[in-house]
Amino acid sequence: MNSEDMSPPTCRRRLLVQALAGVALVGGTGLAGRALAQTVEATPQDVLDVVVIGAGLAGLTAARDLDRAGCTSFTVLEARDRVGGRTVNHQLAGGVIAEAGGQWAGPGQTAIFDLARELEVEIFPSYYQGRNVYLAGDARYEEDLSAAHGNPVTAKLNQLSRQVPSKEPWTAADAPEIDKLSVAQWLTSQGIDNSSRFSFDTSIGLTTGTPPASLALLHYLSLINSADCSMEKLEGFNGGAQETRFVGGSQVLSTRMGESLGDRLRLSSPVRKIGNWDSDIVEIYTDQGLVRARQVIVALHPALCHQIVFEPALPEGRAQLQRLWPAHAPMRKTVHVYDRPFWRDKGLNGQISQADGPLIFSCDNSPADGSVGILSAFVRSAQLTHEAERASQTLAGIFAQALGDEALQFRQYHDHDWAKVDPWTLTCVGAIPPGFLTRWGRYLKPAVGRLIWSGTETADIWASSMDGAVRSGHRAALEALQALVANRRNA
Amino acid sequence: MMKRALLIGVAVGVTGLVLAAVIAGPQMLAGYRFMSALDSHYARYDADVGTWPQPQDTCNACHGASGQSQNEQYPSLAGQQASYLQAQLQAFAQGKRHSAQMEPLAATLSDDQIASLAQYFARQTPLRTDTPAADERLSAEGQASAAARGCSACHGSDFMGGATGPRLAGQGQAYLLSQLLAFKQGTRTDPSGAMNATAGLLSPAEAQALAHYLAGLAAASR
Numbered sequence A: 001m002n003s004e005d006m007s008p009p010t011c012r013r014r015l016l017v018q019a020l021a022g023v024a025l026v027g028g029t030g031l032a033g034r035a036l037a038q039t040v041e042a043t044p045q046d047v048l049d050v051v052v053i054g055a056g057l058a059g060l061t062a063a064r065d066l067d068r069a070g071c072t073s074f075t076v077l078e079a080r081d082r083v084g085g086r087t088v089n090h091q092l093a094g095g096v097i098a099e100a101g102g103q104w105a106g107p108g109q110t111a112i113f114d115l116a117r118e119l120e121v122e123i124f125p126s127y128y129q130g131r132n133v134y135l136a137g138d139a140r141y142e143e144d145l146s147a148a149h150g151n152p153v154t155a156k157l158n159q160l161s162r163q164v165p166s167k168e169p170w171t172a173a174d175a176p177e178i179d180k181l182s183v184a185q186w187l188t189s190q191g192i193d194n195s196s197r198f199s200f201d202t203s204i205g206l207t208t209g210t211p212p213a214s215l216a217l218l219h220y221l222s223l224i225n226s227a228d229c230s231m232e233k234l235e236g237f238n239g240g241a242q243e244t245r246f247v248g249g250s251q252v253l254s255t256r257m258g259e260s261l262g263d264r265l266r267l268s269s270p271v272r273k274i275g276n277w278d279s280d281i282v283e284i285y286t287d288q289g290l291v292r293a294r295q296v297i298v299a300l301h302p303a304l305c306h307q308i309v310f311e312p313a314l315p316e317g318r319a320q321l322q323r324l325w326p327a328h329a330p331m332r333k334t335v336h337v338y339d340r341p342f343w344r345d346k347g348l349n350g351q352i353s354q355a356d357g358p359l360i361f362s363c364d365n366s367p368a369d370g371s372v373g374i375l376s377a378f379v380r381s382a383q384l385t386h387e388a389e390r391a392s393q394t395l396a397g398i399f400a401q402a403l404g405d406e407a408l409q410f411r412q413y414h415d416h417d418w419a420k421v422d423p424w425t426l427t428c429v430g431a432i433p434p435g436f437l438t439r440w441g442r443y444l445k446p447a448v449g450r451l452i453w454s455g456t457e458t459a460d461i462w463a464s465s466m467d468g469a470v471r472s473g474h475r476a477a478l479e480a481l482q483a484l485v486a487n488r489r490n491a
Numbered sequence B: 001m002m003k004r005a006l007l008i009g010v011a012v013g014v015t016g017l018v019l020a021a022v023i024a025g026p027q028m029l030a031g032y033r034f035m036s037a038l039d040s041h042y043a044r045y046d047a048d049v050g051t052w053p054q055p056q057d058t059c060n061a062c063h064g065a066s067g068q069s070q071n072e073q074y075p076s077l078a079g080q081q082a083s084y085l086q087a088q089l090q091a092f093a094q095g096k097r098h099s100a101q102m103e104p105l106a107a108t109l110s111d112d113q114i115a116s117l118a119q120y121f122a123r124q125t126p127l128r129t130d131t132p133a134a135d136e137r138l139s140a141e142g143q144a145s146a147a148a149r150g151c152s153a154c155h156g157s158d159f160m161g162g163a164t165g166p167r168l169a170g171q172g173q174a175y176l177l178s179q180l181l182a183f184k185q186g187t188r189t190d191p192s193g194a195m196n197a198t199a200g201l202l203s204p205a206e207a208q209a210l211a212h213y214l215a216g217l218a219a220a221s222r
Helices: A009-026 A029-039 A057-068 A112-117 A152-160 A183-191 A194-208 A217-226 A233-235 A251-264 A316-326 A344-346 A388-403 A436-443 A466-490 B002-006 B024-047 B058-062 B082-093 B102-107 B111-122 B134-151 B173-185 B192-201 B204-215
Strands: A047-053 A074-076 A089-092 A097-099 A123-125 A131-136 A141-144 A244-246 A273-274 A282-286 A289-298 A310-311 A331-340 A349-354 A361-365 A373-379 A412-419 A451-453
Touching: A047 A057, A047 A282, A047 A466, A057 A074, A057 A251, A057 A466, A057 B102, A074 A251, A074 A289, A089 A436, A097 A373, A112 A251, A112 A466, A123 A233, A131 B024, A141 A217, A141 B024, A152 A217, A152 A233, A152 A412, A183 A194, A183 A217, A194 A233, A194 A361, A194 B024, A217 A436, A233 A289, A273 B058, A316 A361, A316 A436, A316 B102, A331 A388, A344 A349, A344 A388, A349 A388, A361 A388, A373 A388, B058 B111, B082 B102, B082 B111, B173 B192
Parallel strands: A047 A074, A047 A289, A131 A349, A273 A310, A289 A451
Antiparallel strands: A089 A097, A123 A244, A131 A141, A273 A282, A282 A289, A331 A373, A331 A412, A349 A361, A361 A373
16 A cells, blocks of 8 residues: 555645645735635545535435435534424423424325334324314304315415415416415405404414415415415315324424434534535534535525525525515414313313414314323413413413313423524514515525525425425435536536 | 304314304304404404504514513513614614514515504503512612613603613513623614613623513503
């Protein structure tokens, strides 16, 4: 073995330094120093083929695909000390969990069901049998939704959604016209009554994180389009996207994928800056040091992308998309644990909607065997104190009005306000306002330099859902592999 | 009216009231009462805010009904000076004040909408945001600090806001503390520099005492 074979990294490093010094002479001494400092360690061993930013469903799916394709030179960087992104399990007493984030799947969401099968994660049906309860002031009304039929307004939305492709809603033939309207403006033009207004306010608020008043009709139609052009499938439990849950909680999918990555997953490594994204070797600056890669999959919400410094600055369109993408829908979700799901005995399903108080919507989130009763609730963050004791009692009082006094006897309480827990989610799903997609949407998906964008927002189908995240991860991995091949061919 | 109670709403998904074809007896009465309560709720809202839809719908989740937060982590807008609210919305929209949540949201608003929102929240009745657990010693320290730092010069003798400073009385303790620290660290800047200079002098303990004192003050009506 000759000396060259014994120390190729050193040889290559020396060559690189010489080459760069030559360039630097032309560029001036200041630049020379910087160029040398940045590249002196850039041996082939130091440069990964791919860095994935974000260990949510999208990033982990992408990493898993890279691994399965035989690409071993990659690392997943995650800001938090956990995986799962917008899915997280509360661990309750007795090994029971309740999800604080995304948790449901339903018909047509084949990507996440396939993933669950591959990871051997079981599924079970959400509990929704029985009557819903509606509250307004002191008034209480209950109704069984199983007899629900369509109606002219939803039928019209479903019909309109056929013209708005979920993949690129801004390309719809009449996108400019549709995108002038909020969903609420369109609803008023349909002459809806107050019960419909309440229903749309609640449903859309839960699905998109923002009220119909500030939600773009174009965006909402694209979500309906994803759901087989059926608002019932998008919003419903029975036969809809809330029909199915994952045994052990939705975060288990990410936990399993993370475990299989071993030390290629780096937690507590928030990315602060991405440099040279327009060059062959991208520099990713984290709190745990610098990482270099040939391709980067950014599996983050666009508003989180905006928190990263890019050098050089991103092209104007992409930069504006990230700056203006709404992030005001963080969601706050609580858990009350009971000895049993007592409401079921009364023919109630635990679903409560309140028109004028802190509760947006509660549902039965008990484990598959119903061994304990769990009520999860989405609450209006500022209409409920942050202090746990008083917050839990206030909500229990509302549950008691709806379900009976047994609701006052809860054993545990948990509260997860996504806006306040940490800075690594910022917001839930897409609260897109009118005019946004037609102006900025086209910058959402195309790669920029060596940066490939992933995350549920970029999904062609089921954007905003866990299924969309998985789809976007698959697509990003393919893009990264293709880019690596193309770069080598061109080298 | 009876027919309305029978035909209550439309099927709209997760939470949707459905078209119940046959409702009888007590259930019909409950439906009627519920619809009346719902009608009153929306009538009050529309009289207060304006013909639906209005941008205020979007503010409520984080700032409370009528801009009155009941969560100490989220600021109340009710009874705040219109000029202050307007300046803050414009600062968010221009990226001069930082909030991942507020910057994109404010950027969607027109100047007219910003002015109208500011005026709307300024005329709402302010209440105390949340009740901090009583700590008289801490309150006394905060009161002494407020006097020593001359806070009332800008924020008014009752801390309900003055010519140049916003309402502080009855804001949430956690929110007040977060803003004092943001001014101290420079992550929030005051165009006049006054708040950065003042907050820069505060120890964490003094900032805590000030926030506690101000959060415990009743919001005086104007």
